[in-house]
Amino acid sequence: MARVTKEMTMGELLQTYYEQCPEIVDVLTGLGMHCIGCPSSIGESLADAAYVHGIDSDLLVEKLNATINAKLGE
Incomplete structure (x- = not known):
């Protein structure tokens, strides 16, 4: 089971x-988070990134975990 947390960095x-689930990029971009390749976003927590983009961090984490779990069959 995926364990993405708000404290995890991008x-x-x-x-x-x-590598296992490239669909996470679709989740991020679908929520308006197009900063995936930005050097500054790599060290940013998911909570901070969500805040900057006006996204609920709990929703972000929920969608990421659901996508990963569906892909990996967990």
Whole structure:
């Protein structure tokens, strides 16, 4: 089961899950978070990134975990 948390950085998220589940990029961009490749976003927590984009961080984490779990069959 995926364990994405609000405290996880964008870099940690991508490093941990992108190879297994590239669909996480669709979740991020679908919510208006197009900063995936920005150097400054890599060290930013998901909570901070969500705040900057006016997104509820709990919703973001929920969608990421659901997408990863669906892809990995968990």
